[in-house]
Amino acid sequence: MNFEKIIIIILFILNVGLFASYITVCKNCHGKNFEKRALGKSRIVKNMKKEDIIKRLKYFKTSNLIMKSYASRLNDKQIETIGTIFGK
């Protein structure tokens, strides 16, 4: 585990309420730890690289996919945090 990840996880624990509010909705489809294939369709996000997660979430904002509305609610900082915590 690298240093950046440790820091982000500490911030995550301190700030869990705030983080949870934008991540809660994701769990309905992707599972608690992003371990499921959302709607039997997506890749398993927890097996993806951090960079891939970030790239995909930014791409979804301009797509016509199911993820468009969810990704559009996230800012760059939130996308970065999701990638760091759940990606490899």
Ligand code: HEC
């Ligand atoms: C209604 C179910 C649903 C919800 C809620 C949802 N997703 Fe998704 N997600 C999908 C589907 C389906 C895909 C596959 C791409 C597509 O068709 O939109 C996907 C793809 C992804 C991917 C890329 C995986 C791939 O296959 O490339 C990431 C990362 C992701 N979602 C993160 C999130 C995050 C973060 C949230 C919450 C902000 C979220 N999702 C909420 C259904 C959902």
